[in-house]
Structures are given as structure tokens and as C-alpha cells.
Amino acid sequence: MIRAGNLYKIRAFDISYILEKIKKEKIKIYKLKQISEFTYTFISPIIYEKKLKILFANIEIVKKVGYLSILISLLKYKTTLVAMIISIFFYISLSNRIWKINVIGDSESLDLFIKNQLLTNNIYVGAKKLDVNELSTIQNKILYVNYDVIEYLSIEENGCAINVNYHKKRKENDNLKFKGNLYAKKDGMIKSFDLLSGEKVVKINDYVKTGDLLVKDILTTDYNQEIYIGTYGSVYAYTWYYITVDQTINNASKQKETILANLLLEIKSQISLNFTENEYICEENMLQFKVENDRVYLKMHFTCVEDIAKE
Amino acid sequence: MIYIENNKVKILGYQKICQVNDKNIIFIDNKKNILVEGNDLIIDYLENDEFSIIGMIKKIEFYD
Known part of the structure; x- marks a missing residue:
């Protein structure tokens, strides 16, 4: 299959004369055929274009053949060449930069804090991209310095964007005061429970009167052991x-x-x-x-x- | 030398091609005129002193 060539058309009374010249000049041709009484077409590689034009004044190029010839014809024009060089340069230089930073987390106040931390570590829009090891080092550094505020942090590169996911440090629930049994202070029909601890004695839609036991502070196991768990929460009715x-x-x-x-x-x-x-x-x-x-x-x-x- | 390979007729060491059209190709090889007759004949490839013919070839005749 010819990669870069031209389809030529030539008018000749005697084709043998043309073929003699082609043989003498050692030109390669393909698909020579007669299309009308004195007209012939053939394909020849692009390197013989000048020679053929010199040998035969009446030769015409019908079209370009092969994928390389399209590329070569584009490169003939200086503007195309310059445009290609500039676009390649821009592509290489711009694709090595960070163009977006996404910070996703569970605290708005920490969003800004994390963006500032990234800035101090040279991660900002327009900055040069970092490799995986450098990102990992920065991630560990931010987490280590701010361990009392951030529980989880991950910094990942996705094309020209940096995705940062974090979770705020959760505070433990200390100073909870557990109570004993919960009794109804008013008459009512149970609507819902909001309990952290305790064993329910009534259920939703039960009608209770003042003084009725609602939640027990003792848990009875399958082996009839009683464990004190205390009660904490509310019973809505x-x-x-x-x-x-x-x-x-x-x-x-x-x-x-x-x-x-x-x-x-x-x-x-x-x-x-x-x-x-x-x-x-x-x-x-x-x-x-x-x-x-x-x-x-x-x-x-x-x-x-x-x-x-x-x- | 003239030989047939798959669906092509290959010629090595010809002297001159005298006539080319879709029904006849005449060339001189070793002081002999050779006629290749058929339909839709095309010189598929030509370089230096070798070329090949493809198409629906009916007969090849040798003349002095």
C-alpha cells in the first residue's frame, strides 16, 4: 500500500515512449491503466514528482494518494508548521500545570483552612503538577501537623485537577449523665423515642398515664443476668x-x-x-x-x- | 522471464512495452513479442526492468 504518492494523468499517442522514459529514469509507477483512447493514469511515489514534471510537460496531478501525503502537503505551508509547533509547545507546557482544586469535606470552616495549607505547600491553580510521591508526602505532612483538627485527608491527582477529601475530627461524647428508670410525667400516646441508652418498656402508639414506666435502666440478658446500663434520651408523645x-x-x-x-x-x-x-x-x-x-x-x-x- | 504468481503475471527483464490498454498489453522480452489478452488489464507495478499485470487474463501469446 502506497503511503505517500500522487495520481497522475497523461495524454499520449504512444504509451511505449512514456514507459521507455520512465524505465530509463528508474521511476516506480503503480496501477497504470488506459482510461480513454489516448489518456492514461498511474500512481507514483511523491519523491518522483519533480522528475515526472521535468520529463513530461503535459502531466497532471489528479489527487494525492496515501495518508502521509496529506501530512506532507500540510507541512508545505509555513503557517501550518508554525501553528503545529506552537500548539505542541502549549499542550506540553499547559498539561503539566494544575488548573482546578476540588476540596470536599464535612466542615465549611475547614475548607478554607485546607486551601491555605495547600497554598503553603505550593499547590495552587497554575502551579506545576507534582508526582505521586510528592503528593503523598504533602498529604502526610498536613495530616501530621493538624491531627487535632483533621481526622482523614486524601490528596489525589486527576488529570489537571487536584481532588482533596477530608473529614473533620470527631469529638467524643464525654460528660454524659445517665439516669435511672424513665417515668411518664404526663398522660399521652407514644409518638417516638430518641434514646442513647435504656431498654424500652412501651412501644409507639401505646397510651400511657402519669407515673407509667417508659424506659428501664437495667438490661436483662438471655441468661437472666441483669446489667445496669442507665438511661439517656427522650420519649416523645x-x-x-x-x-x-x-x-x-x-x-x-x-x-x-x-x-x-x-x-x-x-x-x-x-x-x-x-x-x-x-x-x-x-x-x-x-x-x-x-x-x-x-x-x-x-x-x-x-x-x-x-x-x-x-x- | 514471465511467470504467474497468484492472480498476477510477473515479468522480469523486459526490453520494451509497446502497447497498454484494458484488453491487450504487448511487450518485448528476449527478442520475442508477447501479447497478454484479457479484460480490465492494469500494469499493477513497474520498476526498472520488472513489472506485473493484474486483471482478467484470457491468454498469453508469443510471437517472433
């Missing part, structure tokens, strides 16, 4: 309140809606005065509301979610 208000109102000309809104606000704030983070009023139903002259009568039913084990 649905609780209910009936609120009745019967009072005189100061400004009798106020509208009903305003009176009601003010009363509701006051009642709700009273109910939720001692609520903690996970306690809330989940439902409110108005049973009766009446305004007569200067007296207002309101009856409300509230359903709340409360920690019935808290003191």
Missing part, C-alpha cells in the same frame, strides 16, 4: 390540653377577629413556654367562641408533641 377563657375585654369596640387572634397568641405562648427544641403544638381546634358586650368566652383544644420523660 402526643399530649392534650383543654383551655377555657372567660374574661371581660377592655376595649369593647375591637373586632371579633382581633380579640380572637390576641387571645390565641397569648394561650399558645403560655402552653409552649417550657417547650424544648423538638416539642411543638401540632393541632389546635376551636370548640367555642363567643363575644357578648364586654365579655369573651373561648374554649380551645390543643394537641402537642412533648417529651413526657423530662423532669
Whole structure:
């Protein structure tokens, strides 16, 4: 298969004369054939192009043949050559640089800290890429110096990007005060448990009354051994309140809606005065509301979610 | 020398090629005229004093 050649076309009355000349000049040709009465085509390697043009004035190049000839024709033009050299230079120089740094972790405050640590170790956008050993050394160095803040760190190269994964140092839960058995302080229907320690005695949707045992502080094993484990956590249940208000109102000309809104606000704030983070009023139903002259009568039913084990 | 290799006719040491068209190729080898007759004949390769012919060759004749 010819790698770099030209397809020529030549008009000749007598092909033997042309072939004599070709033989004399020791030119190689391929696929010589007659295409019309006095016209012939053949393929010849690119190195004989000049010789053929000198020998035969009427020879024409129909097309280039072979993959190398396309490349050679491109390189004929100075601009192509210059463009190729510049692009190769840019490719080599730019592909040896870092163009992106991804920091992935579980603490926003540590993100910036880690980026600064990378900067002090010459890892930044535009800097030269480092090899695997150098990255490993830097990773170990950052981890060793900041062991009290960072639990896990990995620095990896992925093309022209550096991926940094880290985990913040976890603090142990010390100073936990475990309690004894947990009893219900109010009536309610169990909604959920949030326990770190203890053995449940009731289950979800159980109705409990004040004083009922909710969580035991002793664990009984399969061999009937009793182990003290203590209790720690909360038991959330649905609780209910009936609120009745019967009072005189100061400004009798106020509208009903305003009176009601003010009363509701006051009642709700009273109910939720001692609520903690996970306690809330989940439902409110108005049973009766009446305004007569200067007296207002309101009856409300509230359903709340409360920690019935808290003191 | 003229010999047949696979589907080609190879000629070594020819003197002159007299005629080339798709039905006949005539050349002189060792003072003898040789006619290669067929269809779709092409000189596949030519260098120095050897060349090869491919195509549907019907007959090769030798003339004085």
C-alpha cells in the first residue's frame, strides 16, 4: 500500500515512449491503466514528482494518494508548521500545570483552612503538577501537623485537577449523665423515642398515664443476668390540653377577629413556654367562641408533641 | 522471464512495452513479442526492468 504518492494523468499517442522514459529514469509507477483512447493514469511515489514534471510537460496531478501525503502537503505551508509547533509547545507546557482544586469535606470552616495549607505547600491553580510521591508526602505532612483538627485527608491527582477529601475530627461524647428508670410525667400516646441508652418498656402508639414506666435502666440478658446500663434520651408523645377563657375585654369596640387572634397568641405562648427544641403544638381546634358586650368566652383544644420523660 | 504468481503475471527483464490498454498489453522480452489478452488489464507495478499485470487474463501469446 502506497503511503505517500500522487495520481497522475497523461495524454499520449504512444504509451511505449512514456514507459521507455520512465524505465530509463528508474521511476516506480503503480496501477497504470488506459482510461480513454489516448489518456492514461498511474500512481507514483511523491519523491518522483519533480522528475515526472521535468520529463513530461503535459502531466497532471489528479489527487494525492496515501495518508502521509496529506501530512506532507500540510507541512508545505509555513503557517501550518508554525501553528503545529506552537500548539505542541502549549499542550506540553499547559498539561503539566494544575488548573482546578476540588476540596470536599464535612466542615465549611475547614475548607478554607485546607486551601491555605495547600497554598503553603505550593499547590495552587497554575502551579506545576507534582508526582505521586510528592503528593503523598504533602498529604502526610498536613495530616501530621493538624491531627487535632483533621481526622482523614486524601490528596489525589486527576488529570489537571487536584481532588482533596477530608473529614473533620470527631469529638467524643464525654460528660454524659445517665439516669435511672424513665417515668411518664404526663398522660399521652407514644409518638417516638430518641434514646442513647435504656431498654424500652412501651412501644409507639401505646397510651400511657402519669407515673407509667417508659424506659428501664437495667438490661436483662438471655441468661437472666441483669446489667445496669442507665438511661439517656427522650420519649416523645402526643399530649392534650383543654383551655377555657372567660374574661371581660377592655376595649369593647375591637373586632371579633382581633380579640380572637390576641387571645390565641397569648394561650399558645403560655402552653409552649417550657417547650424544648423538638416539642411543638401540632393541632389546635376551636370548640367555642363567643363575644357578648364586654365579655369573651373561648374554649380551645390543643394537641402537642412533648417529651413526657423530662423532669 | 514471465511467470504467474497468484492472480498476477510477473515479468522480469523486459526490453520494451509497446502497447497498454484494458484488453491487450504487448511487450518485448528476449527478442520475442508477447501479447497478454484479457479484460480490465492494469500494469499493477513497474520498476526498472520488472513489472506485473493484474486483471482478467484470457491468454498469453508469443510471437517472433
